[in-house]
Amino acid sequence: MSNRVAKELNLTEREVSYQIRYEGNVTPDTKIKFMTDGVLLKEVQKDFLLTKYSVVIIDEAHERSVYTDILIGLLSRIVPLRNKQGNRLKLIIMSATLRVEDFTENRRLFRIEPPVVKVDSRQFPVTIHFNKRTPLEDYLGEAFKKVCKIHRTLPEGGILVFVTGQQEVHTLCKKLRQTFPFEGKAEQKLKKSRRKKKESKTEILPKINLDNYSIEPVDEEAEREADDSDQEIEDNFMEGDDDVTSQLGEDLQTGGTTEPLYVLPLYSLLSKDKQSKVFDPPPKGCRLCVVATNVAETSLTIPDIKYVVDTGKVKTKFYDKVTGVSTFKITWTSKASGNQRAGRAGRTGPGHCYRLYSSAVYNDDFEKFSLAEIIRRPVDDLVLQMKYMNIDRIVNFPFPTPPDDEQVKAAETLLVSLGALTEPIKSVRMKDLKKTPITKITPLGKVMACFPVSPRYAKMLALGHQHDLLSYVVAIVAGLSVQEVFVEMQKPPDTDQEQDDFRSQIQYMSQVKKLWAGTGHSMLLGDLMVLLKAIGSAEYQGCTIEFCQKHGLRYKAMKEVRKLRAQLTNTVNMVIPDANICLDPKLKPPSDIQAKLIRQIILAGLADHVARRFPDPPPDADETLKKRKHAYQCTELDEPVFIHPFSVLYKQKPEFIVYQHIEETSKLYMKGISAIESEWLPVYAPSFCTLSKPQEDPPPSYDKSKDQIRCHMTSTFGRCCWEVPSVDLEYPANLDKYRWFARFLLEGAVVPGMKKYVTMLLSSPSTMVKSWAKLQPRTEKLLKELVAAGVDSKESLLKAWQKDPKYLLNTFCQWVPQSKHTEIEMTWPPVK
DNA sequence: GAGCACTGC
Numbered sequence: 001m002s003n004r005v006a007k008e009l010n011l012t013e014r015e016v017s018y019q020i021r022y023e024g025n026v027t028p029d030t031k032i033k034f035m036t037d038g039v040l041l042k043e044v045q046k047d048f049l050l051t052k053y054s055v056v057i058i059d060e061a062h063e064r065s066v067y068t069d070i071l072i073g074l075l076s077r078i079v080p081l082r083n084k085q086g087n088r089l090k091l092i093i094m095s096a097t098l099r100v101e102d103f104t105e106n107r108r109l110f111r112i113e114p115p116v117v118k119v120d121s122r123q124f125p126v127t128i129h130f131n132k133r134t135p136l137e138d139y140l141g142e143a144f145k146k147v148c149k150i151h152r153t154l155p156e157g158g159i160l161v162f163v164t165g166q167q168e169v170h171t172l173c174k175k176l177r178q179t180f181p182f183e184g185k186a187e188q189k190l191k192k193s194r195r196k197k198k199e200s201k202t203e204i205l206p207k208i209n210l211d212n213y214s215i216e217p218v219d220e221e222a223e224r225e226a227d228d229s230d231q232e233i234e235d236n237f238m239e240g241d242d243d244v245t246s247q248l249g250e251d252l253q254t255g256g257t258t259e260p261l262y263v264l265p266l267y268s269l270l271s272k273d274k275q276s277k278v279f280d281p282p283p284k285g286c287r288l289c290v291v292a293t294n295v296a297e298t299s300l301t302i303p304d305i306k307y308v309v310d311t312g313k314v315k316t317k318f319y320d321k322v323t324g325v326s327t328f329k330i331t332w333t334s335k336a337s338g339n340q341r342a343g344r345a346g347r348t349g350p351g352h353c354y355r356l357y358s359s360a361v362y363n364d365d366f367e368k369f370s371l372a373e374i375i376r377r378p379v380d381d382l383v384l385q386m387k388y389m390n391i392d393r394i395v396n397f398p399f400p401t402p403p404d405d406e407q408v409k410a411a412e413t414l415l416v417s418l419g420a421l422t423e424p425i426k427s428v429r430m431k432d433l434k435k436t437p438i439t440k441i442t443p444l445g446k447v448m449a450c451f452p453v454s455p456r457y458a459k460m461l462a463l464g465h466q467h468d469l470l471s472y473v474v475a476i477v478a479g480l481s482v483q484e485v486f487v488e489m490q491k492p493p494d495t496d497q498e499q500d501d502f503r504s505q506i507q508y509m510s511q512v513k514k515l516w517a518g519t520g521h522s523m524l525l526g527d528l529m530v531l532l533k534a535i536g537s538a539e540y541q542g543c544t545i546e547f548c549q550k551h552g553l554r555y556k557a558m559k560e561v562r563k564l565r566a567q568l569t570n571t572v573n574m575v576i577p578d579a580n581i582c583l584d585p586k587l588k589p590p591s592d593i594q595a596k597l598i599r600q601i602i603l604a605g606l607a608d609h610v611a612r613r614f615p616d617p618p619p620d621a622d623e624t625l626k627k628r629k630h631a632y633q634c635t636e637l638d639e640p641v642f643i644h645p646f647s648v649l650y651k652q653k654p655e656f657i658v659y660q661h662i663e664e665t666s667k668l669y670m671k672g673i674s675a676i677e678s679e680w681l682p683v684y685a686p687s688f689c690t691l692s693k694p695q696e697d698p699p700p701s702y703d704k705s706k707d708q709i710r711c712h713m714t715s716t717f718g719r720c721c722w723e724v725p726s727v728d729l730e731y732p733a734n735l736d737k738y739r740w741f742a743r744f745l746l747e748g749a750v751v752p753g754m755k756k757y758v759t760m761l762l763s764s765p766s767t768m769v770k771s772w773a774k775l776q777p778r779t780e781k782l783l784k785e786l787v788a789a790g791v792d793s794k795e796s797l798l799k800a801w802q803k804d805p806k807y808l809l810n811t812f813c814q815w816v817p818q819s820k821h822t823e824i825e826m827t828w829p830p831v832k
Numbered sequence: 833g834a835g836c837a838c839t840g841c
Contacts, residue, residue, distance in 0.1 A: 020840090021840075036839095036841080038839095038841035039841070042841060066840080165835090165836070166836080167835070268837075269836080294837055297838090298838080314838095317836075326836095381841090385841090452840095452841040483836080488834080488836090644833095644834075646834075665835065666835085669834085
């Protein structure tokens with residue numbers, strides 16, 4: 001875009017520039033900057049009034065992406081602020097006309113209705129054809145029939161078919177290729193045509209089989225005929241013929257054309273080179289037919305499409321607002337998206353769109369628009385970003401479409417548990433009691449907000465600088481943030497050879513994965529270790545296509561991981577002063593100890609994603625117990641969940657694990673598994689633990705290296721109150737902690753200068769922690785003074801002495817005989 | 833022993 005505009009304005013790239021996440025060419029001379037919504041959002045965080053700009057244009061606002069929505073909310077406040085300053089900012093929101101009311105009629109957003117400028121689209125007319133009836137189930141079969149019919153009866157022009165997923169894309173491609181074989185016949189024809197060319201040497205080539213096409217546009221009669229033939233086929237199908245394909249194939253081969261069809265798959269996860277085939281002209285004498293998912297609706301535009309076949313279906317990811325469990329469901333699209341799909345037929349000339357559903361279904365069952373993204377996904381990252389901008393009351397923000405309270409609440413709860421937000425402060429004022437309590441960003445939260453990843457991963461990065469682990473954590477987080485690093489789905493095999501190849505590839509992959517996982521702590525890091533090794537070894541080999549293919553890695557994904565690793569490495573170095581890491585293409589695998597520490601960091605980020613294995617049910621168990629075989633219990637869910645079979649820990653089944661997410665397919669499956677130890681829970685997931693009282697045996701102690709009072713405590717974890725064994729922890733902050741500190745101080749464990757008086761103390765230091773200690777004034781006095789100055793560690797004690805060198809002097813004198821008082825006064829404070 | 837649409841920091 002920036003290139004093209006620069007050219008048309010006769011300017012250079014220095015003046016018309018662009019900026020996206022990973023790259024840009026902005027210079028000090030830049031006057032017009034093209035950027036993504038996320039980039040502008042980051043700029044608002046740095047300079048709220050966007051003082052660098054005089055005009056902001058938001059394009060594609062109707063797509064309602066989360067960052068665009070938030071930007072519009074922010075800009076609705078920034079524009080008046082700039083006006084007040086006398087430094088005007090113009091805002092132009094560009095949106096497909098249909099949806100403009102979302103912005104213009106929202107009085108919370110724009111107090112005064114903004115003027116609307118309508119611009120007609122430059123589109124060729126597209127004739128819409130609805131099906132008379134809507135197929136109940138087999139929309140794929142219906143799509144197949146429609147493509148056959150178009151190809152058989154209508155003039156030349158590319159066909160674009162919308163289906164919902166890669167499997168469907170491949171299935172339909174295969175069926176179409178079988179029916180209109182391209183190889184063989186097509187090649188013969190091409191040879192023939194070449195021969196003809198040589199023979200006649202005419203300048204005008206006869207178009208292949210032009211006679212087979214009806215040149216007239218389809219009239220209603222033809223349509224009715226076509227529908228009738230549909231009826232016939234469907235009736236036959238209803239009678240119990242399972243294989244509609246073969247029948248259709250016969251029908252078509254005997255009746256109509258066998259003109260080859262050049263069929264291409266298209267979906268986002270497809271490799272770049274396979275995707276870009278759709279942009280090349282099809283071989284001579286062939287009609288192009290692209291079978292695509294939603295990528296072809298907005299992201300990619302295929303040239304020369306004259307016919308669109310729309311199943312009307314989409315596959316969408318859904319989240320459970322409470323549990324966070326995700327599922328994929330196939331539903332009707334929206335009217336807006338249906339029209340967008342139809343529009344794809346009218347880019348180079350008049351076109352036709354065949355909708356495989358009735359107009360009644362379209363009118364009654366289709367929503368006007370697809371739901372805005374912000375109400376369909378967890379918002380924890382957005383809430384953190386907004387709190388970072390000091391927007392504390394999320395509910396008051398002028399969202400074009402506000403996320404619902406449950407989503408926001410879940411996000412705040414998570415962020416509080418991660419330590420990114422303060423515990424909610426309940427207002428004491430009566431009138432505020434009904435309001436939701438405010439949570440504010442913490443210093444940790446501010447660090448986390450700087451990392452462009454999910455808050456859980458940001459927490460891992462914030463902890464990773466300890467023990468030289470940051471390079472590993474960066475690589476793992478980068479890997480986790482990129483979708484589908486491993487090729488786990490295959491297109492259905494076309495031949496026996498392919499089938500065998502797939503099988504051996506899958507076997508080889510699972511061996512490699514096992515090898516990558518290793519043993520010991522490395523193996524217990526589980527799927528994340530496999531990910532780390534995959535990234536490490538791919539980079540070591542220079543991230544070649546060959547290496548990726550051989551090891552079942554998606555090349556595009558690995559490239560993305562590389563870029564994200566670089567970005568995270570930069571950010572980490574900027575945000576964490578002592579980080580100082582570099583992007584090492586030859587990163588060595590972590591040591592056993594490091595792998596253990598990484599597991600602990602992973603737990604700290606996924607404290608709410610812990611699961612525990614159910615005990616194996618006995619042979620005579622009832623149904624509910626039987627369902628728990630190999631199953632896990634997790635904190636948020638009542639139903640049993642399972643380790644996904646792709647996990648390296650699938651067979652291992654460790655007792656305690658953390659998972660990245662749960663997806664519901666045939667079962668509730670956890671993915672991205674690492675094993676943890678239950679003793680770690682109180683340390684790395686403290687907000688989910690309820691601690692017991694400090695145990696008497698073993699007794700509390702003073703840890704010199706940590707300068708902490710330590711004690712043993714048992715605890716329970718989570719909603720289901722799992723018992724966690726006794727572990728050594730810092731003594732909880734309460735009055736008893738001061739008592740124990742006083743005791744260790746008197747025993748000479750804290751400052752060496754007090755050691756020599758231990759034998760002459762008038763009461764035993766242990767009286768400090770006895771319940772009857774109140775009876776003695778000297779214990780009471782010491783305790784009071786420690787509490788008053790907040791002294792419960794050596795560090796705080798030294799500070800208190802810095803302020804007041806006589807601190808505790810009188811009190812301590814009460815513990816030792818009079819004869820020593822002068823000496824003590826002379827050497828106070830007893831630091832050495 | 834499974835089965836994932838799409839995009840932005």
